[in-house]
Amino acid sequence: MSTEKMLNEISDAIVSLDKDKALDLANRAVNEQMDLLEVVEKGFGEGIRKIGDLWDEGEIFLPELMLGGNIMQDAMKILIPHLKEQSQKISLGTVVIATIEGDIHSIGKTIVATMLSANGFDVHDLGADVPAERIVDEALKSGAQFIGVSALLTTTMTGQKRVVDILLEKNIRDKFKVILGGAPVSRSWVEECGADGYADNAVSAAALFKSFLNK
Numbered sequence: 166m167s168t169e170k171m172l173n174e175i176s177d178a179i180v181s182l183d184k185d186k187a188l189d190l191a192n193r194a195v196n197e198q199m200d201l202l203e204v205v206e207k208g209f210g211e212g213i214r215k216i217g218d219l220w221d222e223g224e225i226f227l228p229e230l231m232l233g234g235n236i237m238q239d240a241m242k243i244l245i246p247h248l249k250e251q252s253q254k255i256s257l258g259t260v261v262i263a264t265i266e267g268d269i270h271s272i273g274k275t276i277v278a279t280m281l282s283a284n285g286f287d288v289h290d291l292g293a294d295v296p297a298e299r300i301v302d303e304a305l306k307s308g309a310q311f312i313g314v315s316a317l318l319t320t321t322m323t324g325q326k327r328v329v330d331i332l333l334e335k336n337i338r339d340k341f342k343v344i345l346g347g348a349p350v351s352r353s354w355v356e357e358c359g360a361d362g363y364a365d366n367a368v369s370a371a372a373l374f375k376s377f378l379n380k
């Protein structure tokens with residue numbers, strides 16, 4: 166099967182909520198040694214975005230949205246260990262990444278964490294629904310140079326600013342580059358927060374993080 170056909174089939178399996186097919190295709194992608202980052206972004210990621218659009222249009226309801234999210238997570242469990250195997254062994258720097266408190270959207274954050282790891286960063290993924298204070302504590306503890314904060318809800322975005330504010334309060338703002346992400350994040354929000362940048366997909370996220378090296 167051509168790569169394009171395979172990516173379309175993966176996206177379709179997510180959209181039609183066909184768990185067996187989605188997991189079967191994830192295993193096939195591993196066995197056929199496909200570019201797994203492409204599989205995650207353009208196959209599974211595309212499918213979950215289409216599900217989001219269907220939900221927006223009122224074509225599907227919350228249980229279906231949740232099922233789509235769960236199938237995506239299960240597929241990621243198959244793919245992530247193999248992505249880590251493909252990772253570079255050098256460390257370009259340490260990143261602490263999390264989805265902010267009150268927000269359980271973890272898919273995009275996990276993809277970005279995986280992509281950074283595959284590009285040679287040492288990534289500490291704290292998961293989702295993580296308080297700003299804990300993100301800063303973990304960044305200090307791990308000697309990180311980067312903090313990545315994801316927010317998918319307009320109501321939780323303020324937590325991203327809170328991370329920067331805590332760094333300012335503690336007088337340690339210049340120890341870290343703070344990179345934001347998540348569908349509602351824009352350049353103007355980054356400026357309002359006083360963060361260092363944002364990226365709207367995992368490929369540009371890796372490029373952005375790398376652009377700060379040796380600066």
Ligand code: B12
Pocket residue numbers: 210213214216217218220221230231232233234235238262267268269270271272273274276277312313314315316317318319320344345346347348349363364365366367370
């Ligand atoms: C899947 C999904 C869920 C799943 C999440 C499963 C999981 N474990 O993650 C479930 C079903 C649990 C869920 C729940 C809810 N959801 Co929801 N969900 C989505 C959906 C459809 C897709 C999100 C997603 O995974 N996208 C795919 C990934 C690959 O893309 P991404 O997240 O944008 O991430 C990319 C970039 O943003 C960026 N990025 C992301 N993080 C980071 C971090 C850094 C550092 C960087 C650099 C980049 C970066 O790179 C990523 C990779 O390309 C979106 C719709 C949408 N269009 O976004 C709604 C959406 C985010 N949800 C929404 C809502 C309202 C909810 C609920 C409140 C619903 C409810 N009534 O209960 C709850 C929230 C509960 C909570 N407290 O968090 C709204 C938010 C509206 C708003 N503006 O605030 C959306 C936009 C849907 C809509 N149009 O209304 N949801």
